[in-house]
Structure formats: structure tokens, C-alpha cells
Amino acid sequence: MPKTRKQTTDHSTHHRKRLRTTTNIDGDKFRGFGYQPAASKRKTVNVGPIERTISILGGSSLIAAAAERRNWSGVVLSCLGAGLIRRGWTGHCSGYAFLGVNHADGKSTSSIRSKEGIKVERSVTINRSPQDLYTFWRDFDNLPRVMSHLKEVDVYDQLRSRWVAVGPLGKEVEWEAEIINERENEMISWQSVPNSQIDTAGSVRFTPLSFDRGTRVTISMQYKPPGGKFVAKLASLFGQDLESKLIDDIYNFKRMMETQELPTSAAQPSGR
Amino acid sequence: MKAVRWLGKQDVRTEEVPDPILINPRDAIIRVTSTAICGSDLHLYNGMIPTMKEGDILGHEFMGEVVEVGSSVKNLSVGDRVVVPFTIACGNCFFCKRKLWSLCDNSNPNAPMLDEVYGHSGSGLFGYSHLYGGYAGGQAEYVRVPFADVGPFKIPDDIPDEQVLFLSDILPTGYMAAENCHIQPGDTVAVWGCGPVGQFAIQSAWWLGAERVIAIDHYTKRLELAASLGKAETIDFDREDVYERLLQMTGGLGPDACIDAVGLEAHGTSVDAVYDRVKQATYLGTDRIHALRQAIYCCRKGGTVSIPGVYGGLLDKVPFGSAFAKGLHMEMGQTHVHRYLQPLLDKIQGNGHPGYDPSQIITHRFPLEEAAEAYKLFNEDKNTCIKVVLKP
Numbered sequence: 001m002p003k004t005r006k007q008t009t010d011h012s013t014h015h016r017k018r019l020r021t022t023t024n025i026d027g028d029k030f031r032g033f034g035y036q037p038a039a040s041k042r043k044t045v046n047v048g049p050i051e052r053t054i055s056i057l058g059g060s061s062l063i064a065a066a067a068e069r070r071n072w073s074g075v076v077l078s079c080l081g082a083g084l085i086r087r088g089w090t091g092h093c094s095g096y097a098f099l100g101v102n103h104a105d106g107k108s109t110s111s112i113r114s115k116e117g118i119k120v121e122r123s124v125t126i127n128r129s130p131q132d133l134y135t136f137w138r139d140f141d142n143l144p145r146v147m148s149h150l151k152e153v154d155v156y157d158q159l160r161s162r163w164v165a166v167g168p169l170g171k172e173v174e175w176e177a178e179i180i181n182e183r184e185n186e187m188i189s190w191q192s193v194p195n196s197q198i199d200t201a202g203s204v205r206f207t208p209l210s211f212d213r214g215t216r217v218t219i220s221m222q223y224k225p226p227g228g229k230f231v232a233k234l235a236s237l238f239g240q241d242l243e244s245k246l247i248d249d250i251y252n253f254k255r256m257m258e259t260q261e262l263p264t265s266a267a268q269p270s271g272r
Numbered sequence: 273m274k275a276v277r278w279l280g281k282q283d284v285r286t287e288e289v290p291d292p293i294l295i296n297p298r299d300a301i302i303r304v305t306s307t308a309i310c311g312s313d314l315h316l317y318n319g320m321i322p323t324m325k326e327g328d329i330l331g332h333e334f335m336g337e338v339v340e341v342g343s344s345v346k347n348l349s350v351g352d353r354v355v356v357p358f359t360i361a362c363g364n365c366f367f368c369k370r371k372l373w374s375l376c377d378n379s380n381p382n383a384p385m386l387d388e389v390y391g392h393s394g395s396g397l398f399g400y401s402h403l404y405g406g407y408a409g410g411q412a413e414y415v416r417v418p419f420a421d422v423g424p425f426k427i428p429d430d431i432p433d434e435q436v437l438f439l440s441d442i443l444p445t446g447y448m449a450a451e452n453c454h455i456q457p458g459d460t461v462a463v464w465g466c467g468p469v470g471q472f473a474i475q476s477a478w479w480l481g482a483e484r485v486i487a488i489d490h491y492t493k494r495l496e497l498a499a500s501l502g503k504a505e506t507i508d509f510d511r512e513d514v515y516e517r518l519l520q521m522t523g524g525l526g527p528d529a530c531i532d533a534v535g536l537e538a539h540g541t542s543v544d545a546v547y548d549r550v551k552q553a554t555y556l557g558t559d560r561i562h563a564l565r566q567a568i569y570c571c572r573k574g575g576t577v578s579i580p581g582v583y584g585g586l587l588d589k590v591p592f593g594s595a596f597a598k599g600l601h602m603e604m605g606q607t608h609v610h611r612y613l614q615p616l617l618d619k620i621q622g623n624g625h626p627g628y629d630p631s632q633i634i635t636h637r638f639p640l641e642e643a644a645e646a647y648k649l650f651n652e653d654k655n656t657c658i659k660v661v662l663k664p
Binding site for chain 2 (some may be wrong): 105125127134212213232244247248251255258259260261262263264266
């Protein structure tokens with residue numbers, strides 16, 4: 001069983017809801033991505049003090065403006081205003097909570113702070129069972145076959161593995177990752193160990209669809225770019241950003257799982 | 273091997289290129305015995321379709337003999353005679369499982385590119401630009417066929433090439449266009465464009481129970497073929513007002529179904545057609561849609577407009593208000609060729625009835641080496657040149 005790490009990530013309420021169930025079923029064994037200390041189940045203060053003041057002021061002026069209008073738009077405005085005042089007064093923003101963002105304290109609950117990290121989430125429907133997809137994915141050795149930016153993965157043991165990837169601008173990066181949560185045929189999440197060359201975390205979820213529609217696979221990856229956001233921005237100009245790579249990789253994963261090969265015209269695009 | 277290569281706008285040449293090789297386990301290599309130039313190849317020829325690269329091998333209507341198969345292809349053997357559908361389909365995805373073959377999720381390696389343009393990508397196509405996968409086409413001596421365990425359709429030895437070659441695209445395309453009309457007893461079907469797809473749509477409309485078929489074009493030879501081979505009534509849009517004539521013929525109702533077998537390079541001399549032409553020439557718009565506008569305008573209320581003609585980009589001045597006001601059904605898309613191979617082979621073989629011979633539309637035959645001349649002729653003389661077959 002994985003050793004619980006102090007650092008936990010917190011992407012979204014959706015994650016939290018799903019994974020809270022996980023924690024309940026498996027006791028306290030898995031405390032990865034979705035782990036939340038009990039206290040945080042209460043509505044927390046997640047709006048910073050300056051923003052709270054602005055919320056109250058903005059809300060008040062909306063209500064003032066609403067008072068001059070005697071039609072439906074006035075009703076809408078006063079509702080908006082009331083919402084803003086409430087947000088400022090209580091310091092809780094459900095929008096932030098949904099996004100897993102907390103602007104109240106300087107630090108984020110995520111292992112990668114939202115301001116530094118780049119997060120990409122994509123979902124795809126694959127015409128295979130969650131079991132098949134999970135089995136392929138869980139054997140990390142398989143991943144470089146479909147993920148063009150991954151050079152190799154060495155699996156050390158059930159939880160730890162070493163990853164080598166081609167990073168922004170062709171620079172090779174490697175890191176050690178640890179599985180921090182997994183449920184057979186349902187989800188896997190991982191995170192780089194502390195002091196890795198790259199700070200990264202990710203998860204993949206497999207949701208079975210009814211009526212013979214296959215499985216919805218949701219892949220979420222987050223990383224702190226080596227060289228900072230500037231290098232990542234630069235790389236994106238050359239189509240080497242995480243998002244476009246992830247899209248290619250997801251396409252390839254789907255193609256491999258559905259057709260057992262990667263369609264290509266590369267060897268003879270023009271008969272040249 | 274020799275292959276027909278696209279080198280730029282109105283510049284194709286037959287040149288020596290390396291032979292194709294097996295890349296994936298589900299590939300096969302076909303030695304092409306017959307191939308045809310499609311009207312949609314002229315869209316490429318005239319530079320209307322983006323992402324063509326200099327040297328790309330053209331051709332998506334072809335048939336031949338299997339000469340090599342990948343390790344996963346169990347249903348084909350070396351020596352089999354096959355027709356290859358122009359839409360490449362994996363047979364495994366959501367769409368293939370629902371027989372929507374031309375919408376295959378996996379066969380276009382450049383799908384992310386097409387996602388950007390269209391929202392979602394259709395299947396890969398042979399010899400039809402890099403947006404559709406950059407696959408080398410079949411106007412060549414040999415061609416690599418991906419997912420060969422799904423596409424290639426075996427043909428009995430006793431049927432000549434020319435009778436089955438068009439199963440690769442235009443015969444199923446004409447058939448699907450008519451099928452999409454959901455023809456009811458008593459229906460009148462009007463077909464814009466009497467090229468090969470139009471001719472086959474006319475024939476298919478009869479097969480599917482139409483009471484009247486009306487063909488519209490301005491090339492006399494094509495109209496003559498529609499009348500003689502297709503037994504259709506005809507309207508020459510250079511001589512008659514199509515709307516007035518159709519309404520007169522149908523007692524004011526309009527045709528129950530209208531087929532636009534013209535697509536993005538419509539001809540015409542009306543104000544809107546000239547407007548489209550100017551816009552296209554100045555790169556302000558991609559598609560000339562005169563035929564589509566007319567089909568929508570003429571169609572009976574609650575009728576169907578079926579569109580086998582190819583459209584590629586943004587359409588300007590589509591009379592959508594008319595389509596809405598009249599409660600029209602619109603049906604369109606690349607042909608799900610795989611669906612129609614067996615039923616249409618049955619029509620050709622006859623099976624007790626007189627068989628249908630699609631080769632009657634062929635007007636010209638050239639050796640592969642003379643492809644440049646064939647393209648030029650097909651592009652410039654649409655009156656006498658209706659269908660060109662190339663022999664490698």
C-alpha cells in the first residue's frame with residue numbers, strides 16, 4: 001500500500017466527490033489526489049481579503065444600479081449584487097471551490113501551485129471496456145508506445161517508476177513518479193516524488209458508458225514547466241506545448257486500443 | 273513505380289516514385305489494374321482543397337490485385353481481385369460499428385488538424401490532401417491500403433474491371449444520395465449535375481421507387497446521357513429557368529427530393545453565381561454554391577435536399593431561411609461506401625435480372641502515363657468528357 005504523502009492535490013469538487021467515496025471504501029489507505037482533511041468539508045474561506053472587499057463594493061453598486069431599473073434586468077442585477085456581497089462577507093466562492101482554487105492564503109492545497117503549474121484535462125471515448133483500458137495503462141511500459149513525448153518508463157515496483165520525456169524545446173527531462181491513488185478499472189493517479197527534475201502530477205479515470213458506447217477516459221495532467229512558464233509559452237509557439245502533445249497522445253491511445261495499430265501515412269506521404 | 277503526382281494548381285504529372293511498403297500489420301499492397309479520375313479530383317486539380325503538398329499521389333477510385341498482406345490481414349490472400357472503398361475505415365470505432373464508415377474515428381492520422389477546421393474529423397481518404405490523412409492515392413501502379421481487413425471488397429473473376437471499378441466511390445455515392453431522399457411512392461426526384469454521381473443518383477432513384485426523375489445541367493452531352501441511359505426528363509439551366517420549369521412540371525409543389533450532385537464548383541451565370549465566382553477568385557470565400565441554393569429554393573415543402581456534392585469550407589448566402597420556412601430535411605456527407613458494396617455488386621451481377629452496367633458512363637480511357645492530358649481534358653471539356661479511366 002502506498003505511503004501517504006503530506007502533499008495532496010485538489011483539482012476540483014468533482015474529483016473530491018468521487019475520491020471521498022474512495023477514501024470511505026478503502027479506509028484511510030489511499031490518500032492521494034482527492035484527499036481532503038475533514039475540516040475542509042466545511043465551506044472554507046477561499047477568497048483573498050482584497051478581493052473580498054472588492055466583492056462587497058461591487059455587489060453594493062450593482063444593487064444600487066438595480067434599484068434604478070424597474071424591470072427584469074434589475075432583478076438579475078440585484079441577484080448578482082447579493083451574490084457578490086455574500087461572497088465578500090463569507091469569503092467563500094463556490095466557483096473557486098469548483099475549480100479547486102484557493103486565493104485566501106498564499107499557498108494552494110495542490111502540490112503544484114496553480115500560478116506556476118500548467119494543467120490540461122481532456123476526455124475521449126474509447127470503444128473498449130474499462131478493464132482493457134486500465135490494464136494497458138497500468139502497465140506503464142506500454143505508454144511510450146502511444147505517447148510520442150515519452151521516451152521510456154522504467155517500472156521499479158508496484159508504485160514507483162522512472163519516466164524520461166522530451167520536454168519543451170527538445171530538452172530531455174526525467175523524473176520519478178509514485179502512484180498516489182488507484183482503483184482497479186476505475187482510476188490511477190500519480191505524482192512526481194519531491195526534488196524531481198520536473199514537478200508533475202496526473203490522473204486517468206475510466207468511466208463505463210451504457211448502451212455499448214465504450215468507456216469515457218478522462219486524462220488530467222499538471223506540471224510545473226522546467227524553465228518556468230516563459231519556456232512553456234515559447235514551446236507552445238512551436239506546437240510543443242503539453243496540450244497539443246496530450247491531444248496527440250490521447251488520439252494514439254485510442255487508436256492503439258481500438259485498432260491495435262497507429263494509422264500513419266508518414267512513410268510515403270507523397271510517394272517521395 | 274509510376275504514379276500521378278500533384279505538383280501544383282493544374283499541374284499533375286506521371287512520375288517515377290518509390291514503391292509503397294507495408295507499414296502496419298493491417299496493411300495490404302494492391303497492384304492497381306484500373307483507376308479513375310473523379311470529379312472531386314478536379315477540386316484538387318484546381319487548387320480548391322487546402323493542404324495538398326507538392327508531389328502528393330492522387331486517386332481514390334481504384335481496384336486491383338492483392339500482392340502483399342500484413343500479418344493481421346486474414347481475409348485477403350495474394351492474388352485476390354479487390355475494389356477498395358475511397359473512405360478508409362478501421363472497423364472498430366463507435367462510427368464503424370454503426371456502419372458510418374466515412375466517419376471513422378481512427379483512420380485519419382491528421383485528425384487533430386481536421387478537428388481544428390471542422391470540430392471533428394471524418395475518416396482518412398486516399399489521395400485527398402493532408403487534412404484527410406495524406407495517404408498516397410491509387411492513380412499509381414501500386415498502393416498501400418491501411419485497414420485492409422475492413423475495406424477491400426473481393427470481386428469474382430468473371431466481371432470486367434470497368435463494371436465494378438465505380439464501386440470504389442461514385443456508384444455508392446450516387447446510391448446513397450438517392451437513399452438519403454427517403455423516396456416514397458409517387459415522388460419526383462430532381463438531380464442537379466449530370467456528372468457520373470448524378471447519373472448514378474438518377475439510376476438509384478429509379479431503383480428506390482421514384483415516380484419521376486428530373487435531371488438538371490447545361491452540358492448537352494451530359495443531359496443526353498441522363499435522358500438515354502438514365503431515362504430522366506431534363507432541364508438545361510442555360511435555356512430555361514429551373515425554378516419555373518420545376519414548378520410547372522410538378523404542379524407547383526416542387527420536387528419531393530432534390531439532389532445536389534454538383535458541390536463546391538458550381539457553374540452558372542445568375543447574379544449569385546457570378547458573386548461566388550468573384551469571391552472565390554479573390555480568396556474571400558471557398559465554395560461556389562449556386563446549385564445548392566437552387567435546390568433548397570425549388571424543393572417541395574417538407575421535402576429533402578440530399579447533398580452528395582463535396583463542400584469544403586464556409587458557405588456564403590445559403591438560403592437557410594427558405595430551408596427553415598419550408599421545413600426541409602438536409603442529408604449529406606461522404607459516402608459510407610462499405611455499406612453499399614455487396615448490394616450494388618448484386619445490381620451489377622443482376623442475379624436473374626438484367627444486370628446494371630456502370631461502365632456505360634465511361635467516355636475516355638488513357639494509359640496512366642498520359643494522366644496530365646486526361647486531367648486537362650476532363651477539366652476543360654466537361655461536355656464530352658464525362659468519366660475518365662486510367663490504365664496503369
